[in-house]
Amino acid sequence: MFPIVEARVLGPNVKEFEIAAPRVARKHQAGQFIILRIYDRGERIPLTIKSADRERGTITIVVQAIGKTTSLLNELGKGDSILDVVGPLGKPSEIEKFGTVVVIGGGVGTAIALPTAAALRDAGNHVIAILGARNKGLVILENDIRAASHETFIMTDDGSYGEKGLVTDKLRELIASRGVDFVLAIGPIPMMRAVAECTRPQSIRTVVSLNSIMVDGTGMCGGCRVMIGNSSKFACVDGPEFDAHEVDFKVLMQRNEMYKESEQKAMADFRLNGGEEVKRVRGACANG
Amino acid sequence: MANTIPNKERMKMPRQPMPERHAHARARSFEEVNLGYDLDLVALEALRCLACAKPACTSGCPVGVKVKDFVDLIIAGDYLGAAAKIREDNALPAITGRVCPQEDQCEGGCIMSKRADSLAIGHLERFIADYERASGKVGIPTIAPRTGKKVAIVGSGPAGLSAAGDLVQKGHQVRVFEALHELGGVLVYGIPEFRLPKEIVKQDIDVLRAMGVEFETNVVVGKSVTLDELMGEEGYDAVFVATGAGLPQFLSIPGESLNGVYSANEFLTRINLMRAYRFPEYDEPVYDCRDKDVVVVGAGNTAMDSVRTALRLGARSATLVYRRGEEEMPARKEEIKHAKEEGVIFRMLTNPVEMVGTEKGWLTGVRCVDMELGEPDESGRRKPIPVAGSEFVIDASVAIIAAGTGANPLVQSTTPDLATNKKNYIVADPESLRTSKRGVFAGGDIVTGGATVILAMGAGRKAAKSIHEYVTTMTW
Ligand SMILES: Cc1cc2nc3c(=O)[nH]c(=O)nc-3n(C[C@H](O)[C@H](O)[C@H](O)COP(=O)(O)OP(=O)(O)OC[C@H]3O[C@@H](n4cnc5c(N)ncnc54)[C@H](O)[C@@H]3O)c2cc1C
Ligand SMILES: Cc1cc2nc3c(=O)[nH]c(=O)nc-3n(C[C@H](O)[C@H](O)[C@H](O)COP(=O)(O)OP(=O)(O)OC[C@H]3O[C@@H](n4cnc5c(N)ncnc54)[C@H](O)[C@@H]3O)c2cc1C
Ligand code: SF4
Ligand code: SF4
Numbered sequence: 001m002f003p004i005v006e007a008r009v010l011g012p013n014v015k016e017f018e019i020a021a022p023r024v025a026r027k028h029q030a031g032q033f034i035i036l037r038i039y040d041r042g043e044r045i046p047l048t049i050k051s052a053d054r055e056r057g058t059i060t061i062v063v064q065a066i067g068k069t070t071s072l073l074n075e076l077g078k079g080d081s082i083l084d085v086v087g088p089l090g091k092p093s094e095i096e097k098f099g100t101v102v103v104i105g106g107g108v109g110t111a112i113a114l115p116t117a118a119a120l121r122d123a124g125n126h127v128i129a130i131l132g133a134r135n136k137g138l139v140i141l142e143n144d145i146r147a148a149s150h151e152t153f154i155m156t157d158d159g160s161y162g163e164k165g166l167v168t169d170k171l172r173e174l175i176a177s178r179g180v181d182f183v184l185a186i187g188p189i190p191m192m193r194a195v196a197e198c199t200r201p202q203s204i205r206t207v208v209s210l211n212s213i214m215v216d217g218t219g220m221c222g223g224c225r226v227m228i229g230n231s232s233k234f235a236c237v238d239g240p241e242f243d244a245h246e247v248d249f250k251v252l253m254q255r256n257e258m259y260k261e262s263e264q265k266a267m268a269d270f271r272l273n274g275g276e277e278v279k280r281v282r283g284a285c286a287n288g
Numbered sequence: 289m290a291n292t293i294p295n296k297e298r299m300k301m302p303r304q305p306m307p308e309r310h311a312h313a314r315a316r317s318f319e320e321v322n323l324g325y326d327l328d329l330v331a332l333e334a335l336r337c338l339a340c341a342k343p344a345c346t347s348g349c350p351v352g353v354k355v356k357d358f359v360d361l362i363i364a365g366d367y368l369g370a371a372a373k374i375r376e377d378n379a380l381p382a383i384t385g386r387v388c389p390q391e392d393q394c395e396g397g398c399i400m401s402k403r404a405d406s407l408a409i410g411h412l413e414r415f416i417a418d419y420e421r422a423s424g425k426v427g428i429p430t431i432a433p434r435t436g437k438k439v440a441i442v443g444s445g446p447a448g449l450s451a452a453g454d455l456v457q458k459g460h461q462v463r464v465f466e467a468l469h470e471l472g473g474v475l476v477y478g479i480p481e482f483r484l485p486k487e488i489v490k491q492d493i494d495v496l497r498a499m500g501v502e503f504e505t506n507v508v509v510g511k512s513v514t515l516d517e518l519m520g521e522e523g524y525d526a527v528f529v530a531t532g533a534g535l536p537q538f539l540s541i542p543g544e545s546l547n548g549v550y551s552a553n554e555f556l557t558r559i560n561l562m563r564a565y566r567f568p569e570y571d572e573p574v575y576d577c578r579d580k581d582v583v584v585v586g587a588g589n590t591a592m593d594s595v596r597t598a599l600r601l602g603a604r605s606a607t608l609v610y611r612r613g614e615e616e617m618p619a620r621k622e623e624i625k626h627a628k629e630e631g632v633i634f635r636m637l638t639n640p641v642e643m644v645g646t647e648k649g650w651l652t653g654v655r656c657v658d659m660e661l662g663e664p665d666e667s668g669r670r671k672p673i674p675v676a677g678s679e680f681v682i683d684a685s686v687a688i689i690a691a692g693t694g695a696n697p698l699v700q701s702t703t704p705d706l707a708t709n710k711k712n713y714i715v716a717d718p719e720s721l722r723t724s725k726r727g728v729f730a731g732g733d734i735v736t737g738g739a740t741v742i743l744a745m746g747a748g749r750k751a752a753k754s755i756h757e758y759v760t761t762m763t764w
């Protein structure tokens with residue numbers, strides 16, 4: 001059992017959890033993730049480690065509720081427990097001194113990008129962050145990202161906060177006005193693909209973090225395979241970060257559709273009977 | 289009571305068949321196919337044994353189970369005594385009785401196999417183990433006084449579990465680290481319920497727990513903790529690496545990214561470990577195979593388990609594609625027989641060359657080519673070669689690739705001073721199971737490549753013996 005020691009809401013459907021997981025906390029490096037299973041009938045899902053506190057033996061994750069498992073997770077709070085947490089998994093981000101770097105976070109991708117942004121800053125880079133959201137209410141972790149970067153730009157689709165426009169509009173502007181040496185983009189697949197296209201002409205080194213469907217996270221199932229260049233790689237052990245210019249985003253998007261029907265059914269059932277399920281899970285926490 | 293039937297008569301007694309669920313009913317059910325002998329069948333079968341002076345059954349068994357002796361005890365009606373006899377060499381009899389490739393091992397050695405049917409050693413072993421479990425008298429062996437030595441075991445498959453059992457008996461403190469959330473390795477994530485009920489594995493693990501073995505799941509050694517940290521900060525005197533060969537191999541043919549193409553590991557893990565066959569009661573999904581055509585590529589136990597699982601998920605057709613002939617199939621004979629009875633279509637001398645699908649990326653079929661057998665290759669088997677112009681497509685919405693696995697890599701990649709071979713398997717001395725790194729031993733599939741449960745178990749026991757010597761003397 002892995003107790004939740006702190007939990008807070010960051011925005012609509014987005015929640016942050018601090019979980020006691022001493023082994024993971026001790027070994028975590030920026031860019032790595034955990035796989036958790038909430039309860040005995042749950043699925044295993046990957047979530048990025050936003051930060052780790054070695055002394056307290058805890059890790060922090062940020063979860064956006066989009067389907068059954070993340071919705072169920074976000075119903076839990078301080079005092080509840082998660083049955084299984086394993087990690088840190090995946091390769092750590094490659095941190096080097098590149099010069100001027102742009103870190104782009106879309107939606108919950110901001111949380112995923114945060115530790116790497118901080119590590120890039122600590123390595124002596126000039127870090128410019130661009131956060132993208134549909135509107136003001138959906139901007140999360142603004143203060144954390146401001147602390148992790150030298151400059152921060154916020155882009156909203158409707159202009160309700162920061163500047164109106166897309167993250168790629170700002171990126172183009174920065175490339176033209178001051179030159180950019182390295183880009184890290186984490187967010188929805190269309191956003192990452194657009195960023196890749198933006199930096200391709202000048203061959204600016206660009207890294208994205210891929211959210212393929214995973215089961216074990218240890219290289220044992222091959223379900224998370226992605227096409228990088230012309231070869232098949234396992235996102236959980238070879239990634240999750242890859243060279244954006246080599247990623248076949250079409251295959252990634254297609255593979256993420258694999259369980260659409262089941263996911264929708266699970267979510268519909270959860271909307272109807274989720275209350276009972278949450279009670280059961282919390283009961284199990286109390287007994288376990 | 290000794291066996292008074294003359295040998296000549298014994299040779300004429302027919303081998304008692306294993307009672308099994310009817311093929312029609314079981315092909316859609318995850319309940320165990322084999323029902324097990326009853327007391328009458330056991331008595332009849334045991335009487336067939338010729339009690340050879342030089343029993344070839346025992347030399348055929350990789351761990352040397354004393355078949356003649358345990359059969360004697362069966363004839364005398366001492367079933368618990370028989371169980372104890374088996375346990376002298378085999379710590380997991382309920383499992384091996386079910387999954388050993390007996391025809392290549394004990395039963396393959398049995399003298400009777402030359403003239404008639406061999407003694408049904410696996411079925412008898414299974415009966416005795418089940419009898420012992422049902423009696424509630426699974427003896428917990430005496431545990432030696434605490435030695436103060438600590439041993440870490442990485443991986444909870446048969447190699448790790450059997451090493452843990454032997455070491456804890458010697459009085460060492462033993463902790464098993466497992467990457468997944470459930471213990472048992474391939475026994476739980478690979479081999480399906482209808483062949484090896486998970487409850488059996490669980491009970492064997494409970495016995496180990498009662499003996500004092502500690503278990504920690506959700507630890508990926510190499511990621512959550514390294515070997516050096518285990519032997520440093522965490523104070524272990526020795527480590528046994530038994531991480532198995534679970535890395536799935538794909539075919540490297542076009543179309544393997546299509547939706548509907550699985551590795552056997554993923555397919556079986558979703559079903560067995562995650563219970564996806566009970567979706568939506570369980571949350572993990574698996575592609576809905578109902579009324580779909582499924583193709584499985586391969587011919588080993590993994591392929592057989594995948595194809596029979598697909599049937600149980602409601603597939604309209606389940607076809608096995610293999611580039612050699614049926615005689616060359618490495619799977620257990622019983623699995624091949626069961627698969628055929630259940631309606632699996634066997635397409636031998638057929639090799640997949642491409643996965644074909646829709647514009648949107650969903651699999652619609654497997655393009656194959658006919659093969660014919662040419663000259664023998666290094667393995668002595670005749671090499672299959674494609675027949676020009678014979679390409680055709682088998683319709684399929686799901687294709688499962690069971691074409692072998694490689695070494696699990698995470699320990700090796702974080703332990704630079706651990707010697708590995710070209711294929712990334714860990715190099716260990718065949719007798720002592722010592723690796724190139726002081727205090728580290730390795731055994732099971734991670735050393736040999738994908739093999740069998742009993743060989744992994746044998747390696748675990750060998751390692752335990754060698755580790756005991758090492759931690760007692762602390763000389764390398
Ligand atoms: C390396 C990695 C890091 C991630 N980090 C975060 C994070 O920090 N915060 C966060 O909110 N989300 C993160 N995700 C995404 C998160 O894992 C999915 O949102 C979650 O699995 C969805 O589960 P669900 O049951 O709620 O939704 P579902 O209804 O199951 O799925 C909704 C969507 O999530 C994808 N998905 C489904 N199952 C899985 C799975 N087992 N693994 C990966 N994706 C899946 C599907 O493609 C689908 O489009 C990460 C994913 C990966 C691969
Ligand atoms: C589908 C299938 C069917 C089979 N059928 C049969 C059969 O009928 N008869 C037979 O004799 N054999 C069969 N086999 C082969 C047999 O199961 C294996 O040879 C045997 O399980 C090997 O045992 P092992 O202990 O070496 O490894 P495994 O059983 O593979 O166990 C290794 C364990 O180590 C864990 N692990 C891996 N890396 C790490 C890490 N870094 N940190 C912590 N833990 C880790 C894994 O999660 C796993 O639990 C079958 C195999 C498969 C896949
Ligand atoms: S362990 Fe396997 S090979 Fe040995 S006697 Fe038992 S069934 Fe036969
Ligand atoms: S070889 Fe066969 S007949 Fe002889 S002792 Fe062994 S099981 Fe009995």
Ligand code: FES
Nearest residue numbers: 217219221222236
């Ligand atoms: S999640 Fe199974 S191999 Fe990556």
